[in-house]
Amino acid sequence: MQESCHRAVELGLPAIAFTEHADWIRGPAGVFDYDGYFDSIERCRAAHPSLRILSGVELGEPHRYPKETRALLAAPFDRVLASVHCVEWKGETTDACEQGFLTPTDVVGIFRVYLREVLALLESDQPFQVLAHLDYPKRYWPSRPGYLESHYEEEFRAVLHAAALREVALEVNTTRGRNPGRHLCPGPVVLNWWREEGGRTISFGSDAHSPDALAAGFELARELAAAAGFKPQADPAAFWFR
Numbered sequence: 001m002q003e004s005c006h007r008a009v010e011l012g013l014p015a016i017a018f019t020e021h022a023d024w025i026r027g028p029a030g031v032f033d034y035d036g037y038f039d040s041i042e043r044c045r046a047a048h049p050s051l052r053i054l055s056g057v058e059l060g061e062p063h064r065y066p067k068e069t070r071a072l073l074a075a076p077f078d079r080v081l082a083s084v085h086c087v088e089w090k091g092e093t094t095d096a097c098e099q100g101f102l103t104p105t106d107v108v109g110i111f112r113v114y115l116r117e118v119l120a121l122l123e124s125d126q127p128f129q130v131l132a133h134l135d136y137p138k139r140y141w142p143s144r145p146g147y148l149e150s151h152y153e154e155e156f157r158a159v160l161h162a163a164a165l166r167e168v169a170l171e172v173n174t175t176r177g178r179n180p181g182r183h184l185c186p187g188p189v190v191l192n193w194w195r196e197e198g199g200r201t202i203s204f205g206s207d208a209h210s211p212d213a214l215a216a217g218f219e220l221a222r223e224l225a226a227a228a229g230f231k232p233q234a235d236p237a238a239f240w241f242r
């Protein structure tokens with residue numbers, strides 16, 4: 001975290017948010033280390049007074065863990081993201097990133113189930129500000145059949161409409177700046193649907209997980225957000241609005 005702050009200053013970023021995972025679905029490995037986390041945040045703030053350091057959490061499937069979510073959010077986080085990583089498929093719950101899970105035969109069905117799960121998250125009463133990496137399975141899509149957003153337009157629009165009603169920000173996740181065709185979540189087509197469905201707010205995330213990937217891919221993300229009609233605010237650490 002200290003190195004990430006150092007990198008943020010080097011890049012001239014006005015702020016950084018550490019949105020640590022809370023993934024109850026993973027069992028003990030996914031539990032949020034509350035004391036360790038806030039201790040680290042305080043040490044980063046002391047060492048980098050010129051940088052705005054936001055505390056944060058990425059809640060994994062919080063609608064399935066309302067009690068745990070409520071307990072965790074008793075802490076005052078600056079940024080609360082929510083996301084879906086896991087899909088229930090053939091009686092098992094699996095993270096879409098797991099190798100061999102998104103097979104050419106199953107991927108279309110799994111993705112529809114994934115988007116239904118995102119809709120369930122949005123229709124739940126779990127409190128959060130940002131919907132993270134809306135089309136996450138795209139990163140792990142098999143080369144056959146290709147990924148085409150238009151195949152899922154109806155499902156996407158239902159999700160985006162629900163997100164707009166809740167007034168959450170849609171995250172543009174650049175996945176450490178890797179190949180945007182596969183790793184920009186979501187891409188320009190979905191960003192336009194977001195605007196059309198009444199979405200007003202965008203947030204940027206590089207999902208860096210390491211200092212060297214911090215803010216990687218933000219240039220393209222900013223370009224696409226601007227092309228879709230979203231604008232930066234006077235406060236450079238704020239969301240983009242339209």
Ligand SMILES: [Zn+2]
Nearest residue numbers: 058083132133
């Ligand atoms: Zn995630």
